[in-house]
Amino acid sequence: MTELVAHAAASGSAAAPAPPILSIRRVIKRFGQRPVLRGITLDVASGEFLTILGESGSGKTTLLRLIAGFEDLDSGEIWMGAERLDRIPAHRRHVNTVFQSYAIFPHLSVFENVAYGLRAKNTPTSEIPERVTRALAMVKMGEFAQAAPAKLSGGQQQRVALARALVNRPRVLLLDEPLSALDANLRRQMQVELKSLQREVGITFIFVTHDQEEAMALSDRVALLRAGLLEQVAPPREIYGAPATAYAAQFIGQTNLLRAEVRDGIASAGSIVWRTLGAAGNATYSLRPECIRLVAESESAAMSSADVATARFRGRVRNQSFGGAMDLIEIDCGGAYAIRARIASPGILTGEREFEFTANDAVCVREGEPD
């Protein structure tokens, strides 16, 4: 089975034109008067690792609970293939959930926890021990089969929760911030394991998190949710390199937002001027700190303002924090502008220096509430 699904996973990349395994259509959900989801449309490809990323209160957990069947939607549809998922009760959906707090049954052994779903679906008794054993081995918990859950650590309970869900071979696995309760080291280790596990079993993962680094490290695609609306859905590299909105640019990684005036293909923000393909008028540009370079003092004199494919600007170094290979520098450019740059550790900088960036690295982004 493993080989078979591994193959499916390899061919099931986000770009494949295969019909989506899960299709969320114009979903709206309110809690009382408060809108939580304000019209979500999202397709999830088979075998994909999709992360729903958002701040607390953005509606990401609610979206997951709608897919699992723990909440009823107010309008919209959720389809799994040809099946209207939102019309069937939670216990008949081919979806399993790994809960944030694990939700391990305290009165059952690890083995019985994992066997729970199989027994609930009347799997032949002869099949159960083998499948449970295999699922536990997959999460490296084989030796704990007879243990009581209360004796397990958080990380171990996490693994049991994962095995308990995967043993049912769900079509989609939902993970609700499963790593948020673990300490940093264990968390990184589990991220790596989770990713390789997903490749191995080839099951579609929908992973909810508020941690953008986690989202970038794990996902094939990230769906960025903001106040009940999708801000951007794209692979992590794309969402980082070409954020659609100022919010996306700020939420995923650090950025500088330059409010520029564009005229005749030239954008100017204060003293900073660069070439752009954007339309004339006011626009906001996102410039990542690592796109800014320090100009050597010897070259600095040879400044040519004509070459706006590489924009240059001068500024006083206001703050410098040492970060090993890269230093984070705050540059005071006069006026309202303070620009953050991440530069290969240059030693201690003082006074006014010259910096540059490639014009194409300044990405035009939408601002304000999505609508």
Place this chain on the structure above:
Amino acid sequence: MYSRAYKTTVTIPPLLWVTVFLLVPYAILFCYSFWSVSSAQTIVHNWNLQNYLQLARNPIYLQVLFRSMRIAASVTVFALLLGYPLAYYLSFHAAKRKDLLYQLVIIPLWASYLVRGYAWKTILGSDGVLNGFLQYLHITHRPVDFFLYSPFAVIITLTHIYTPFTLLPIYASLEHIPRNLVEASHDLGASPWSTFRRVILPLSLPGVLAGATFAFVLTLGDFLAPLLVGGPSGIMISNVVVSLFGAAYNWPLGAAISFCMMLLVVTLLFITERLEKRLAIS
């Protein structure tokens, strides 16, 4: 952490209370159970086991004890059958009505026991509400007199009185079940009924046991309900004790029965406590 003086100040009063009002009376009771009553109606302080032997020899005492236990068991079963579904509804489905319904369960506890006992007397009596109703419906043509003054009347009255005591611990244990366990069960494909049987019921057993213990022990020691609605056939062991300490003036025999009852109840509490601890995981 706390000073010695503080510890002494807070432990002495309860210790004193327990000694004066519990341990000393029990010790006196225990002594009485080995004494006897002379023909001149005075208590003779010569130590012997006559009272206990009499309890074992005379079948009437054992009969009453068994009847008391039967009544207690029936009340326990009925209180559980009434209390569990209500507690379940309160905890899982009452939503906004939860507080109101909870208060409605609690309020009868504020009314005097006697009032509730008399209420059943007027309901079950031969010219009571129940008989009036049955005759109104032409189910019966003359008053039925076996409702009142029977073990049945005792069971109804005590079930009514002790159901809240059974419900509360069950409700507490249901409230303690993390709701995500219920969601996890549904998520894993278990139907609502199967979820109840495999998750909710097992996790609420400590509460069921505590509630059952309340109903059983309180009923076993009850003497007012049999007095009010029990009649001669509804006499329970505590009524025997009451009469031995009263009209019959045989304190030593009454003390012996009391002591046996206490032993029975303490054993029962000991067992259920052990069981509860074993059931309460995590």
